[in-house]
Amino acid sequence: MTVTALCRFRFGRALPVVAAFFLLFAAGPAHAVLRVDITRGNVDPLPIAIPDFVGENGARTNVGTTIDIGRNVSEVISANLTRSGLFRPISKKAFIRGAEVPGGRPNFGNWRAIGAQALVTGQVELMSDGRIRVVFRLWDVLGESQMTGLQYYAAPGSWRRIAHIISDAIYKRLTGEDGYFDTRIVYIAESGPKHKRIKRLAIMDQDGHNHRFLTDGKDLVLTPRFSPTAQEITYLAYYNNKPRVYLYNIDAGKQELLGDFPGMTFAPRFSPDGNKVILSQAERGNTDIYVMDLRTRRSKRLTFDPNIDTSPSYSPDGRQIVFNSDRGGSQQLYVMDADGGNVRRISFGKGRYGTPVWSPRGDLIAFTKQYQGRFHIGVMRPDGRGERLLTESYLDEAPTWSPNGRVIIFFRQEPYGRRGSGGGVSLWSVDLTGYNLRKIVTPLDASDPAWSPLIQ
Amino acid sequence: MRTALVISGIAHLVVIVLAITGLPWFGRERLPDLEVIPVELVEAVEEQAQAPEAEPEKRPEPEPEPESRPEPEPEPEPAVAAVPETRPEPPRPPEPEVAPLAPSTPRVVPQRRPRPPSRFDPKRIAALIDKSAKEEPPKPAPSNQLDVSKILKKANRSALEQARLVADLRSAIRSQVEPCWSVPAGARYAEELTVRIRIYLLPDGTLARPPEVLDGHKVNEPGGDFFRVASESARRAVQRCAPLKLPRETYDIWRDIELTFDPSQMLGG
Numbered sequence: 001m002t003v004t005a006l007c008r009f010r011f012g013r014a015l016p017v018v019a020a021f022f023l024l025f026a027a028g029p030a031h032a033v034l035r036v037d038i039t040r041g042n043v044d045p046l047p048i049a050i051p052d053f054v055g056e057n058g059a060r061t062n063v064g065t066t067i068d069i070g071r072n073v074s075e076v077i078s079a080n081l082t083r084s085g086l087f088r089p090i091s092k093k094a095f096i097r098g099a100e101v102p103g104g105r106p107n108f109g110n111w112r113a114i115g116a117q118a119l120v121t122g123q124v125e126l127m128s129d130g131r132i133r134v135v136f137r138l139w140d141v142l143g144e145s146q147m148t149g150l151q152y153y154a155a156p157g158s159w160r161r162i163a164h165i166i167s168d169a170i171y172k173r174l175t176g177e178d179g180y181f182d183t184r185i186v187y188i189a190e191s192g193p194k195h196k197r198i199k200r201l202a203i204m205d206q207d208g209h210n211h212r213f214l215t216d217g218k219d220l221v222l223t224p225r226f227s228p229t230a231q232e233i234t235y236l237a238y239y240n241n242k243p244r245v246y247l248y249n250i251d252a253g254k255q256e257l258l259g260d261f262p263g264m265t266f267a268p269r270f271s272p273d274g275n276k277v278i279l280s281q282a283e284r285g286n287t288d289i290y291v292m293d294l295r296t297r298r299s300k301r302l303t304f305d306p307n308i309d310t311s312p313s314y315s316p317d318g319r320q321i322v323f324n325s326d327r328g329g330s331q332q333l334y335v336m337d338a339d340g341g342n343v344r345r346i347s348f349g350k351g352r353y354g355t356p357v358w359s360p361r362g363d364l365i366a367f368t369k370q371y372q373g374r375f376h377i378g379v380m381r382p383d384g385r386g387e388r389l390l391t392e393s394y395l396d397e398a399p400t401w402s403p404n405g406r407v408i409i410f411f412r413q414e415p416y417g418r419r420g421s422g423g424g425v426s427l428w429s430v431d432l433t434g435y436n437l438r439k440i441v442t443p444l445d446a447s448d449p450a451w452s453p454l455i456q
Numbered sequence: 457m458r459t460a461l462v463i464s465g466i467a468h469l470v471v472i473v474l475a476i477t478g479l480p481w482f483g484r485e486r487l488p489d490l491e492v493i494p495v496e497l498v499e500a501v502e503e504q505a506q507a508p509e510a511e512p513e514k515r516p517e518p519e520p521e522p523e524s525r526p527e528p529e530p531e532p533e534p535a536v537a538a539v540p541e542t543r544p545e546p547p548r549p550p551e552p553e554v555a556p557l558a559p560s561t562p563r564v565v566p567q568r569r570p571r572p573p574s575r576f577d578p579k580r581i582a583a584l585i586d587k588s589a590k591e592e593p594p595k596p597a598p599s600n601q602l603d604v605s606k607i608l609k610k611a612n613r614s615a616l617e618q619a620r621l622v623a624d625l626r627s628a629i630r631s632q633v634e635p636c637w638s639v640p641a642g643a644r645y646a647e648e649l650t651v652r653i654r655i656y657l658l659p660d661g662t663l664a665r666p667p668e669v670l671d672g673h674k675v676n677e678p679g680g681d682f683f684r685v686a687s688e689s690a691r692r693a694v695q696r697c698a699p700l701k702l703p704r705e706t707y708d709i710w711r712d713i714e715l716t717f718d719p720s721q722m723l724g725g
Binding site: 032033034035036037038039040041042043044046117140142143172174175176 | 622625626629630633634635637638639640654666681682684685686688690691692693695696709710712713714715716717718719720721722
């Protein structure tokens with residue numbers, strides 16, 4: 001009896017709990033969360049509206065009124081973002097009047113109506129000390145909130161750089177990656193007939209502006225490479241018909257010979273800390289890789305193979321070096337430790353692999369591949385897996401990475417015609433994904449590009 | 457003892473009967489697990505979902521809005537960066553342009569309206585009328601409520617029908633959200649950036665409140681910038697697609713949705 005009583009008692013107490021339990025389950029289906037997986041989307045560029053930055057009519061500077069500067073800044077930003085392939089600036093003709101509110105909260109409905117998902121607004125003001133103040137804000141049109149906002153003070157003549165820096169800030173906020181617009185490209189400008197080619201070292205902003213020649217074309221120059229500090233370039237020059245590796249200081253405009261090696265030196269490249277230059281040296285028919293310390297000017301041999309080892313490139317942490325070698329019978333890619341030890345082959349595909357370049361973000365190695373008479377620019381992981389070919393043509397060569405490791409610039413040569421015509425070389429850029437292949441217009445033929453890091 | 461035997465016998469009988477009758481039942485119930493998604497529905501909704509995209513030519517007349525002067529921006533500038541003074545600029549040689557080879561990215565260009573027919577040329581009018589007649593047959597707007605409403609009409613929907621209903625809803629949601637989602641491609645390890653978004657809908661398919669990013673703490677972890685970009689792209693997809701067009705009769709099922717945006721199939725490999 002006592003047991004039954006206890007049971008009843010317990011059941012009686014538990015009844016509300018049990019009832020609640022059942023109720024929970026009964027109510028469950030009505031309020032259950034519907035789970036849906038979204039596994040497909042589009043990779044279309046993000047529609048972004050960039051109205052002219054607002055200026056004042058009477059505010060004159062030596063490069064025009066602040067209205068002119070505002071319009072120019074917005075145009076440079078728009079061109080930068082378009083070229084990246086990740087953004088689609090909306091035509092200003094589509095803008096709805098009244099949507100632009102200088103200095104205030106935008107009328108988001110009007111921007112949403114034209115399909116904009118992001119909006120860039122800005123102002124240019126002339127300060128009493130002659131400088132300009134450029135303010136910009138990036139807005140999330142759908143979320144109706146500010147994503148970032150910055151202001152810059154500078155001399156009016158620096159408006160183009162400000163536009164690049166703002167482009168970088170927008171790119172960074174919307175992609176998570178650092179931008180690459182405030183950078184320069186050094187390359188070899190070529191002119192003259194095929195057998196008497198004049199090659200000059202040239203430098204320009206990444207968008208082709210501020211172009212200038214660094215050498216006069218008397219001596220042949222090849223393979224320029226940027227220092228990580230962006231102030232120096234290393235390259236190969238034939239001076240008195242002797243090929244040597246030189247250093248060029250951009251700001252000082254001076255060049256100097258890098259060491260005196262007994263043989264021919266070529267394919268130089270800086271270490272990530274800028275303190276060393278790694279290069280190839282050919283002596284008595286054998287080519288090996290050497291590294292030179294720029295502070296002590298002492299060099300050290302890293303490979304001792306009887307075959308051709310060349311095109312070395314450091315990993316961004318400076319611990320490893322990728323290079324190409326024909327030690328296995330055909331030209332393939334190899335990785336070794338920075339001291340020359342632990343050499344292992346990473347490319348095993350058909351064809352010849354050359355000019356490997358380690359990405360600044362470390363995840364990929366770009367290379368040139370020659371297969372069945374065609375050239376490709378491709379990428380693979382440092383362990384050799386995941387090979388992807390991004391381009392194909394008669395001749396694609398010399399890949400160089402944007403500082404954020406998203407874009408590759410290379411040069412492409414057209415085939416020669418029957419009468420010796422053609423053969424022109426030009427610079428091209430391609431996105432890491434293989435999309436967005438674009439030609440970079442230069443005043444003369446162009447080859448051997450090298451991309452600078454972000455300007456400090 | 458005898459009672460136990462009887463109970464055991466009955467239990468065995470039940471098991472045997474279940475085994476015989478249950479097999480075909482299980483077989484049928486497994487169907488929805490295969491996610492048989494009606495493809496034609498997916499296609500139909502996709503077109504519709506893209507319709508509300510930017511149509512500049514439809515923009516309202518430029519009526520001068522009584523624009524109240526906005527108050528000074530309440531948000532303070534988060535960062536102040538000074539650009540270095542002008543560096544000694546070298547003399548500028550001819551400036552080259554970087555021009556895309558491909559035609560510049562598609563822009564939203566207002567389309568030109570057909571010219572008004574000339575009053576003095578009746579033949580031309582006729583030609584224009586004919587042309588417009590050819591061009592204009594209005595396409596019936598594809599409806600995404602077809603299958604679902606039929607199923608709903610049947611009283612007491614079975615488990616199978618319920619499962620199919622849910623599958624149809626999933627595919628309807630998917631087909632509306634996917635075209636709106638701009639995948640953040642090319643970011644480092646983009647294929648690993650899976651984002652979960654919780655949305656609460658009103659019966660008309662509009663968002664009851666802003667979409668909620670689950671696992672929001674990942675923004676503060678290493679690589680958080682990429683997670684933030686990925687979660688924003690997912691949130692934008694939902695906001696761009698809202699209101700979702702879903703059958704009101706099944707509101708109970710879709711009022712509360714968790715969307716998992718997983719780019720691995722697109723970007724992996």
